Amino acid sequence: xxxxxxxxxxxxxxxxxxxxxxxxxxxxxxxxxxxxxxxxxxxxxxxxxxxxxxxxxxxxxxxxxxxxxxxxxxxxxxxxxxxxxxxxxxxxxxxxxxxxxxxxxxxxxxxxxxxxxxxxxxxxxxxxxxxxxxxxxxxxxxxxxxxxxxxxxxxxxxxxxxxxxxxxxxxxxxxxxxxxxxxxxxxxxxxxxxxxxxxxxxxxxxxxxxxxxxxxxxxxxxxxxxxxxxxxxxxxxxxxxxxxxxxxxxxxxxxxxxxxxxxxxxxxxxxxxxxxxxxxxxxxxxxxxxxxxxxxxxxxxxxxxxxxxxxxxxxxxxxxxxxxxxxxxxxxxxxxxxxxxxxxxxxxxxxxxxxxxxxxxxxxxxxxxxxxxxxxxxxxxxxxxxxxxxxxxxxxxxxxxxxxxxxxxxxxxxxxxxxxxxxxxxxxxxxxxxxxxxxxxxxxxxxxxxxxxxxxxxxxxxxxxxxxxxxxxxxxxxxxxxxxxxxxxxxxxxxxxxxxxxxxxxxxxxxxxxxxxxxxxxxxxxxxxxxxxxxxxxxxxxxxxxxxxxxxxxxxxxxxxxxxxxxxxxxxxxxxxxxxxxxxxxxxxxxxxxxxxxxxxxxxxxxxxx
Amino acid sequence: xxxxxxxxxxxxxxxxxxxxxxxxxxxxxxxxxxxxxxxxxxxxxxxxxxxxxxxxxxxxxxxxxxxxxxxxxxxxxxxxxxxxxxxxxxxxxxxxxxxxxxx
Numbered sequence: 001x002x003x004x005x006x007x008x009x010x011x012x013x014x015x016x017x018x019x020x021x022x023x024x025x026x027x028x029x030x031x032x033x034x035x036x037x038x039x040x041x042x043x044x045x046x047x048x049x050x051x052x053x054x055x056x057x058x059x060x061x062x063x064x065x066x067x068x069x070x071x072x073x074x075x076x077x078x079x080x081x082x083x084x085x086x087x088x089x090x091x092x093x094x095x096x097x098x099x100x101x102x103x104x105x106x107x108x109x110x111x112x113x114x115x116x117x118x119x120x121x122x123x124x125x126x127x128x129x130x131x132x133x134x135x136x137x138x139x140x141x142x143x144x145x146x147x148x149x150x151x152x153x154x155x156x157x158x159x160x161x162x163x164x165x166x167x168x169x170x171x172x173x174x175x176x177x178x179x180x181x182x183x184x185x186x187x188x189x190x191x192x193x194x195x196x197x198x199x200x201x202x203x204x205x206x207x208x209x210x211x212x213x214x215x216x217x218x219x220x221x222x223x224x225x226x227x228x229x230x231x232x233x234x235x236x237x238x239x240x241x242x243x244x245x246x247x248x249x250x251x252x253x254x255x256x257x258x259x260x261x262x263x264x265x266x267x268x269x270x271x272x273x274x275x276x277x278x279x280x281x282x283x284x285x286x287x288x289x290x291x292x293x294x295x296x297x298x299x300x301x302x303x304x305x306x307x308x309x310x311x312x313x314x315x316x317x318x319x320x321x322x323x324x325x326x327x328x329x330x331x332x333x334x335x336x337x338x339x340x341x342x343x344x345x346x347x348x349x350x351x352x353x354x355x356x357x358x359x360x361x362x363x364x365x366x367x368x369x370x371x372x373x374x375x376x377x378x379x380x381x382x383x384x385x386x387x388x389x390x391x392x393x394x395x396x397x398x399x400x401x402x403x404x405x406x407x408x409x410x411x412x413x414x415x416x417x418x419x420x421x422x423x424x425x426x427x428x429x430x431x432x433x434x435x436x437x438x439x440x441x442x443x444x445x446x447x448x449x450x451x452x453x454x455x456x457x458x459x460x461x462x463x464x465x466x467x468x469x470x471x472x473x474x475x476x477x478x479x480x481x482x483x484x485x486x487x488x489x490x491x492x493x494x495x496x497x498x499x500x501x502x503x504x505x506x507x508x509x510x511x512x513x514x515x516x517x518x519x520x521x522x523x524x525x526x527x528x529x530x531x532x533x534x535x536x537x538x539x540x541x542x543x544x545x546x547x548x549x550x551x552x553x554x555x556x557x558x559x560x561x562x563x564x565x566x567x568x569x570x571x572x573x574x575x576x577x578x579x580x581x582x583x584x585x586x587x588x589x590x591x592x593x594x595x596x597x598x599x600x601x602x603x604x605x606x607x608x609x610x
Numbered sequence: 611x612x613x614x615x616x617x618x619x620x621x622x623x624x625x626x627x628x629x630x631x632x633x634x635x636x637x638x639x640x641x642x643x644x645x646x647x648x649x650x651x652x653x654x655x656x657x658x659x660x661x662x663x664x665x666x667x668x669x670x671x672x673x674x675x676x677x678x679x680x681x682x683x684x685x686x687x688x689x690x691x692x693x694x695x696x697x698x699x700x701x702x703x704x705x706x707x708x709x710x711x712x713x
Contacts, residue, residue: 586709588644592635 001055004048004062004079007089008132010041011125018122023115027108034121035100038128042093049086053478058082059202061138075199080138083478087333088135088265091340095257096128098456102348103249105453106355120160124253127153131258135265140189140199143266147185147230150259151178157250158243170242177239181229185266188222191215201269208272220273220280224287227263231317233291238538240314244306248351251306256313256347257340264320264336268329275327285325285410289417292318294536296424300431301533304361305350308432311535312387313343315421319402322414328405330479334471335398341467342386342395345460349379352453353436356445363432368441375449377437379457384433386464388426388499396496397468401482403495415491419498426502427509434510620661627654641693641703645686652682 014037018030025033052060059082066076081089100121107120130149137143159171189199195215196204211219227233232240243255254260267274267284274281292315299311316339323332353369353376354361370377386395399422407415475482508514519525534540583594604610627650634647656675663671693703700707 588705588708589636589639592632596632596636 001048001051001060001081002062003044004060004081005064006044007041007048007093008079008129008136010037010044011128011132013037015122015125015129018118018125021118023118025118027117030118030121031104031108034125035097035104037125038093038100039097041128041132042097045089045093048081049090052081052086067141072197075139075141077142078138079136080201081136084265084268084333085135087337087475087479089132091337092128092131092135092258095340095344095460096131096253098459099249099253099257099344099348100124101452102252102351102456103247105450106249106351107247116160120157120247123153123156123160124250127157127254127259131262134262138201140192140201140204143201143269144186144189147226147262148182150254150262151175151182151230154178154243154254154259157254158246160246160250164245167245170239170245174239174243177236178229181226181236183225184222184229185226188219188226191219191222195219205270205272208276211273211276213277216273216276217279220270220277221283223266223270223273224280224284227266227321228287229263230266231260231263231321232314233263233287233318233321234294235538237291237295237314238535238542241307241310241535244304244310248306248347248354251310252344252347252351255310256343260313260317261320261336261340264317264324264332267321267324268333271324271329274324281325281327283325285322285406285414288318288321288323288325289414290318291315292322292421293417293424296421296428297532298535300424300428301529303364305354305363305366305432305436306347306361308363308428309343309346309350312346312425312428313339315425316343316387318421319399319418322406322410322418323402326406326409326414328402328409328482330475330482331398331401331405333479334475334482335395335402337471337475338386338394338398338464338467341460342383342393342464345379345457345464346383346387348457348460349376349383352376352447352449352457353380353445355449356447357443358446360443363435365442366436367439367443368437369445370437372441372445373437373447375454375457379461380433380437382461382464384429388429388503389422390499390503391496392465392468394464394466394468394471397471398482400492400495404492407491415495419495422495423498423502426499427506430503430506431510434507438511617661617665621658624654624658624661627651627657639704639706641689641696641705644705645689645693648685649682652678 014033017033018025059080061081062079064077064079066074068075103120103124107117127150130146130153132146134143134146134150137146155171155175158174159168161167162171192204193199195211196207198204208216229236240255240260244251246255274284295311295314295318299308299315302308302311316335320332320335320339323329323335353366353373356369356373356376357366360366382393386393389396389399403415403418403422406418472482509516520529531537601610631647631649631651631654634650635644638644638647656678659671659674659678661671663669663674696708697703
């Protein structure tokens, strides 16, 4: 397993090649390098994973070098493989490769940006490298390096079409909002270092019992702050819908499958710290519950297909947080994996639809597409079934495990909230499918996708169905028991029935069999719709509480008070220069006279007359 | 026979010569006279060296005078070049005409 370092090294090499050639490579070579490096990394990861499982070890670490050595503080760059990071690595390289492959087709005719093709794959490869460092680092410092690296790539790719200022704004918003969380996380890391004098994860976890409950709560909440920012949970969720400004493969890779689940990984990694503090765990669960409720209601009112999927991503990550909060660690990671499959599938399929309709994203301008775009339609249908958690799909296996464990460990509140949101999920997904693919055609599609675009859809479709069986068969051993999988208790039957009921209600309502316009158009209905459409007013509040006052203060302080010090120094230097320049008259005899005067003065001083 | 001249008198003479030269440098505007005044100042310094060397019976004073001669020769070589340029460009030998070279 010593060649394990190739997994992060290959995407990094791909990035370096694309970076130093500055877009001078032909597009076909770029596609080969960009997708090929991640594909090779996926193959290596598969081989290493096979060896790792076969060897029966519980963990394997591969020290590469010492990063810095300052006194006792010697963080090393060490790759650490255990079941958790193995699952994450598999998702990142496997799903990442499929998305890269898809992107070679999706970005092909995209000549909006000069050299954009090469730049796109350079960022994507750098992202995969940073994400792998995040999950493979055995040290919280390495994790933080990857953490910030994926944030940077997210910023670069959201603002990929940088000619439109709105995209730049969305990118800055994502960067600044996640930075709020990252600051909290950095504080958490400082606290950890203060307590343990090291940032090595295993050393911390082994010694976690020495923490006082108060300190464990503090550290847990600060790390949760970082996770909340990165994973777009309440109250730092506002950046994710705007992040959809990036190209669709970016949304699939970064804002659905991998980066936004980094928070889940962080909390699962530090679970021994959370186990010491019931309060911190409780907060994690509540954050997840609130997010999944808010975002599933918001998704019901969106009209942009990518924004629907973005809110749905938030709510699915909410499920993972809730699972983490009630102690269902393996169920959370299981849902992370299945979610990566079906949400990547949904995003890629929606990308095919968007491309076929010439970058139309409003679902009400679509319609009637199911016959004309068969592969995107069936992919989307499979992805939606998994998202809704219909039986026999992967989403069903993982979401049921979460809901049933939430009931066992958390009680009615968590189960009820989760089940309500599951019903809402069924409702908004049915709405999206019916409005997009059925009814009257409003735009004529133009589909010329090649094998590199439909192949990933097919593979992800298979994974979205079969991923659940894989999870139950393999993850159960690898990560520990996933949860109660008995589907014949009354509670479990209700849990199964809710999404099916949601789909039926959605079908009845949105196919127009029952006219609900009277309810929707009433004062209360309309008000609620607008309130939900705006994301429950978070953006509105943040705009007034933070953005506007900040802009106003910046306007008042346009000349920068701090700069005054330097401006005074500059003015002083300029004044002295002016005085000095006055003596430079150019009159030689005047210089000679001054020389003589100076000599006399010096002589008088030396002779102590003065 | 040699007449003993008190060193104090020689130094006063050197001082007077030096001040005359300095006054010439400060007052004259013609570059040629400026240069000649400079020569006078240097020779005043040289005379002081000679006197000092004679008083202490050391050769250093005379060696310094030879340095001053060499310095004067070099200085005149450079200065005459500058004088030539100034007279060509400004069509005068007035030093104040060249006061454009200010900082």
